[in-house]
Amino acid sequence: MTTTKRATSKAPAKRGAPRKYELRLYIAGQTPRSLQAISNLKRICEEHLAGEYRVEVIDLVKAPQLAAGDQILAIPTLVRAIPKPARKIIGDLSNTERVLVGLDVRPTP
Amino acid sequence: MALNRVLQALPKSRTGITGLDEITLGGLPKGRPTLVCGGAGCGKTLFGIEFLVRGALEFGEPGVCVSFEETAPDLAMNVASLGFDLERLQRSKKLVIDHIYIDKSEIAETGEYDLEGLFIRLNTAIDSIGAKRVLLDTPEALFAGLSDVGVLRSELRRLFGWLKDKRVTAVITCERGEGTLTRHGLEEYVSDCVLLLDHRVQNNAVTRRLRVLKYRGSTHGTNEYPFLIDAHGISVLPITSLELAHEAPTETVSTGIAELDRMFASNGYFRGSSVLVTGTAGTGKTSMGAHFLDAACRRGEYAICFAFEESPQQIIRNMRSIGIDLGRWVKKGLLHIESARPSAFGLEMHLVRMHHVLAKHKPKVVVIDPVSGLLPGGSEFDVSALVLRIVDFLKVSGATGFFTALSAADDLQSTSLSISSLVDTWIQLRNIEVNGEKNRVLYVLKSRGMAHSNQVREFLLTSRGVRLREVYLGPGGVLTGSARVAREAQERREEIRQQTEGKQRALAAKAAVRSLEAQIAALQAEIEARQRELTAAAEESDMRSEALISDRDAISRSRSMIVDSSTRGGRPNGRGGE
Numbered sequence: 001m002t003t004t005k006r007a008t009s010k011a012p013a014k015r016g017a018p019r020k021y022e023l024r025l026y027i028a029g030q031t032p033r034s035l036q037a038i039s040n041l042k043r044i045c046e047e048h049l050a051g052e053y054r055v056e057v058i059d060l061v062k063a064p065q066l067a068a069g070d071q072i073l074a075i076p077t078l079v080r081a082i083p084k085p086a087r088k089i090i091g092d093l094s095n096t097e098r099v100l101v102g103l104d105v106r107p108t109p
Numbered sequence: 110m111a112l113n114r115v116l117q118a119l120p121k122s123r124t125g126i127t128g129l130d131e132i133t134l135g136g137l138p139k140g141r142p143t144l145v146c147g148g149a150g151c152g153k154t155l156f157g158i159e160f161l162v163r164g165a166l167e168f169g170e171p172g173v174c175v176s177f178e179e180t181a182p183d184l185a186m187n188v189a190s191l192g193f194d195l196e197r198l199q200r201s202k203k204l205v206i207d208h209i210y211i212d213k214s215e216i217a218e219t220g221e222y223d224l225e226g227l228f229i230r231l232n233t234a235i236d237s238i239g240a241k242r243v244l245l246d247t248p249e250a251l252f253a254g255l256s257d258v259g260v261l262r263s264e265l266r267r268l269f270g271w272l273k274d275k276r277v278t279a280v281i282t283c284e285r286g287e288g289t290l291t292r293h294g295l296e297e298y299v300s301d302c303v304l305l306l307d308h309r310v311q312n313n314a315v316t317r318r319l320r321v322l323k324y325r326g327s328t329h330g331t332n333e334y335p336f337l338i339d340a341h342g343i344s345v346l347p348i349t350s351l352e353l354a355h356e357a358p359t360e361t362v363s364t365g366i367a368e369l370d371r372m373f374a375s376n377g378y379f380r381g382s383s384v385l386v387t388g389t390a391g392t393g394k395t396s397m398g399a400h401f402l403d404a405a406c407r408r409g410e411y412a413i414c415f416a417f418e419e420s421p422q423q424i425i426r427n428m429r430s431i432g433i434d435l436g437r438w439v440k441k442g443l444l445h446i447e448s449a450r451p452s453a454f455g456l457e458m459h460l461v462r463m464h465h466v467l468a469k470h471k472p473k474v475v476v477i478d479p480v481s482g483l484l485p486g487g488s489e490f491d492v493s494a495l496v497l498r499i500v501d502f503l504k505v506s507g508a509t510g511f512f513t514a515l516s517a518a519d520d521l522q523s524t525s526l527s528i529s530s531l532v533d534t535w536i537q538l539r540n541i542e543v544n545g546e547k548n549r550v551l552y553v554l555k556s557r558g559m560a561h562s563n564q565v566r567e568f569l570l571t572s573r574g575v576r577l578r579e580v581y582l583g584p585g586g587v588l589t590g591s592a593r594v595a596r597e598a599q600e601r602r603e604e605i606r607q608q609t610e611g612k613q614r615a616l617a618a619k620a621a622v623r624s625l626e627a628q629i630a631a632l633q634a635e636i637e638a639r640q641r642e643l644t645a646a647a648e649e650s651d652m653r654s655e656a657l658i659s660d661r662d663a664i665s666r667s668r669s670m671i672v673d674s675s676t677r678g679g680r681p682n683g684r685g686g687e
Contacts, residue, residue, distance in 0.1 A: 028225040037220075060226060064233040067226050071210050074255065075225035090255075091220035102217030 021045075021053035021103065022082035028075045029061040033092050037076035040093035048105055080104070119326040122170070122242070122278040125163025126156070128345030132321060132330035137302055142269050142279040144299040146290045147306030152317060152338050153282035154179070155188065156306065157244035159342045160280050162193045165203035170241035170278075173234040174206045175227075177250035181206040191342050205234040211254025218256060224264040228271060235277060243272060243279040249293050258293075266298045290322070301325045307333075316455040316491070319345050335457035335491075344461055346498065355504040356381065357558075362408075362474070362509055365400030368577035369536075372553055374560035378534055380473075382557070383500045383510040385529055388538030392549050393570055394513035395419075397536070398476040399428040399435060400575055401511050405474035406438035412474040414446045415463060417482030421446035432573045445470055451482045459483060460495050464502065472508055475499075479513040480528065496528050533557040538568060541589050548589035551577060567593060 025041055027034035038057060045053050060067050060075070070079050074090040080103050089102040100106040121135035130136050137143045137160075147153050154176075161172035176184055184206060185195040198204035207230055235243065248268070251261055272279045281299055286292035296303060303322040308315050319336045321329040336345040361377040363370055370376045378384050384401075386394050398414065405412040416424055424446060425436045438444035447466055449459070467475065477499070483492050496512065503510040514528060529535050535554040540547050549568035553561045566577040567589045581588040581596045588596050 026226065028229060033221060033223075040220075060229045064229045067230045067233070068207060072226040072230070073209060073211060073224055073251075074222040076222060077226065086215065088216045089219055090216060091218050091222045094220035098217055098219040102219065 019052055019054045020083070021049055021080065023053060023055045023103075024070065024079040024081055025055060025057045026067070026070065026072045026075060026077045026079070027057060027059055029059065034059075034076055036092045036094070037078070040096075040099075041078060044093065044096055044099050048100060049103075078102075121327070122164070123168060124160050125167045126159055126343050126345065127341070128334070128336070129319070129343070132319075132334060132345060133302075133324060134327060134329060137278055137280070138324070138326065139278050140273065140276040141301040142272050142281055142299045143302040143304065144281050144283060144291070144296055145304045145306060146283045146285050146296070146322075148285045148308070151306040151308045152336075152343065153306055154184075154246050155191070155338060156304075156343060157246055157280045157282055158184065158188050158193060158195075159191075161204060161242055161244050162188075162195070162198065163342075164242045164278075165198055171203045171238040172205075172242035172244065173231065173238070173240040173277075174204065174244045174246065175231060175234070175248075176206060176208050176244075176246045177210075178247055180208045180210075191338070191340060193342075202238045205238055205240065207231075207234050211251065213254050213256075216254065221260075222257075223260065224251075224268070227264075228268065231268075232275075235275060241277055243277045245279065245281045247282050247284060249283055249291065249295065252293055262293070265295060269298045306336075316457055335455075335460075337455070337457045337461050339458070339461060339465075341465075344464075346457060346460060355501075356507065358507070363404045364397075365402075365404030366397070366575050366577065368566065369397075369551070369575075372562035372564070372566070372577075373556060378509060378556075379558060380509055381504055381507045382533035383503065383512065383531065384534040384536065385512050385514060385532040386536045386538060387514045387516045387529070389516060389540055392538035392540055393568055393575065394515075394538060395424070395478050396428070396431055396433075396570060396575055397538075398478050398511055398513055399424070399431075399433045402435060402444060402474060402476055403433050403438070405509075406435075406441070406443045409443070410473035411470055412438070412444050412476070413466060413470055413472040414444065414476040414478065415466075416446060416448040416478050417451045418479065420448050424448075430572070431570050431575065445472070451484075456483060456491050456495050460498060463499060467502065467506065467508070471506065474509050474511065475503055476511045477513070479515050481514040481516075493528050493531065497531050500531050529554075543589065544592055546590045548593075550580060550589060 023041070023045075025037060027037060041055060045055060058066055060072065066072075070077070070081075070086075070088075072079075076090070076092060078089040078093060078099070080087045080089075083104075087102060087104065089099055093099050097106070120139040121133070121137065122139040123130050123136035124133075145153050145156055158174065161174055164170040164172050174184070179187070181195070181199075188195060195204060195206065199206060209227065209230070231243070234240065245268075248265060251265075252258065255261055269279075269281070281295070283291035283295050286294075290296040290303065290305070300323070302324045305320045305322045306317070307320070308317040317336050317338070318333045320333045321331065334345050336343055358380045360380045361373075361375045362380050363377045364373075386397050388394050402412045402414055414424070419427070421439070425434075425439065428435050435444060435446075439446065445466070447462075449462070451459070454462070480492065480496055483495065500510060510532075512528070512532065534556040537552055537554050539550050539552075541550055542548075549570075550565050551568040552563075552565045555561075565580050567580045569576040569578060578593070581593050
């Protein structure tokens with residue numbers, strides 16, 4: 001797939017098999033905000049999507065050419081690639097409720 | 110060192126856009142961002158694209174286009190009509206187009222973020238081809254996609270600073286806001302150079318205008334300059350960029366009307382000069398133009414007629430009625446008649462069409478019939494500015510310009526006043542209405558650099574073209590038309606009468622002379638008679654005195670016979686004689 005560094009979660013499912021949620025988190029360098037987003041995401045996924053997700057963290061400082069494909073503008077951006085249609089959540093993911101709504105895990109209040 | 114750097118002129122990056130580099134004295138500030146503001150459809154995107162394309166093709170500066178509104182294929186299609194092949198430029202690594210797209214409905218915001226992704230994408234694009242030019246086509250579109258205005262503003266500000274650090278010459282387009290240059294006040298961040306594009310609808314025709322609002326560190330043209338977008342891209346038309354330094358040939362060209370030629374000291378107009386013919390409707394302005402065209406084509410010169418009222422076919426047909434066959438010159442390829450409704454485009458479009466036609470054909474003679482026809486397309490000021498540009502352009506190219514202008518019946522000179530000071534020769538045609546008929550007269554109002562007749566001439570449209578006749582001054586003013594004909598007839602009659610009278614008088618005088626001569630002869634005869642008489646009388650008197658003497662002698666002799674004795678014996682009584 002990609003040559004980027006993957007920060008796949010410790011999900012129990014095997015690698016490569018399709019998951020219910022395929023997520024990509026775009027960051028730019030190891031900034032505090034990026035690290036914050038990564039840790040927030042891990043927490044939310046473990047709590048709400050355990051076993052159903054895969055997360056790919058893409059550092060645009062290392063792979064800048066990947067920014068255009070997902071129309072990345074804001075950093076950090078979480079892209080829900082699957083299920084379709086794709087959705088984006090920007091910001092450090094500090095608001096769990098909004099992240100879950102954004103991921104369509106929870107219906108829009 | 111620092112001082113030296115200040116004194117160094119601001120380096121500029123040429124845009125390659127016709128006319129813009131003249132206004133900005135060399136282009137946009139190199140390595141700095143320039144803001145291009147304007148309303149919808151005023152040509153901002155096109156401006157930016159042309160800046161990139163010309164940079165890539167003409168100045169060897171590759172460019173990056175970050176489009177926030179249109180996709181790359183859409184952009185490519187939109188500018189293809191201007192001859193810009195964006196796809197080929199992309200293939201040859203001279204251009205990168207990145208379409209940045211935000212759909213608010215599929216984005217949720219949770220917490221803090223920045224626009225580092227945009228920076229990274231831009232940086233990647235710039236570095237991938239070594240770009241020197243960047244176009245950000247309406248970054249304000251971001252405000253519609255992201256809700257955190259504070260972040261956006263600070264990030265855009267950071268972006269403009271970053272572009273400067275990156276040493277790329279950037280063009281940033283912005284929608285014009287209510288009362289501000291841009292909707293979100295971006296002009297606060299881009300303060301080096303601000304261009305304002307505008308397009309106004311005036312009398313249903315669109316006129317585009319460009320203004321350099323601000324150019325830090327450089328002088329620049331401050332006026333509003335009309336510009337247009339046509340098949341050659343953007344052309345900005347500065348009025349003042351042309352200098353008044355054209356050649357002034359002394360050669361003259363015929364007006365096409367022999368009598369009119371003779372009204373000028375040099376037998377025609379100066380080549381390269383501009384001629385204005387004004388007159389009310391139906392005074393024969395177009396016919397004069399046709400004569401001028403015809404004369405040029407007869408000399409084998411290329412001529413162009415811009416007609417704003419009639420189609421080429423109509424002009425050819427109508428001029429045939431006064432014996433001028435323009436059709437053959439068209440067929441020969443010497444004459445080109447370009448007809449267009451004045452309302453078809455805005456003024457500047459007309460001007461550029463003319464420029465293109467003139468640049469393509471390089472004519473020696475150009476007729477514009479009528480320039481006043483352009484008035485609905487703009488104000489009088491705009492039209493005279495347009496005529497000024499044409500006049501300048503023609504002078505520089507050495508072509509003789511012939512303009513006709515319609516003037517109002519009651520205000521002959523004011524309508525065309527703003528144009529008339531631009532032209533070298535001004536001929537006025539007038540209708541004179543006397544005795545229930547309408548006649549045309551012509552006079553030369555001015556002709557720079559040559560003496561010209563001060564006479565008013567009657568202007569006749571005959572089947573053999575325009576003729577000029579002397580007019581007669583009558584007790585009630587100039588006489589034209591049938592009054593002139595009547596006057597001519599009267600003069601002829603008068604002349605005949607005078608001739609007859611003269612003959613009679615001569616005869617009478619001759620008779621008188623003859624009678625006097627007869628009298629003289631008679632008197633002479635009388636003198637001779639009297640003289641003869643006198644002579645006769647004198648002779649008679651002589652003879653008589655002789656006779657007397659002889660008689661006396663005889664008497665004395667007879668007496669002496671007696672006296673002799675007495676004498677001899679002395680006088681007895683001392684008396685001698687009687």
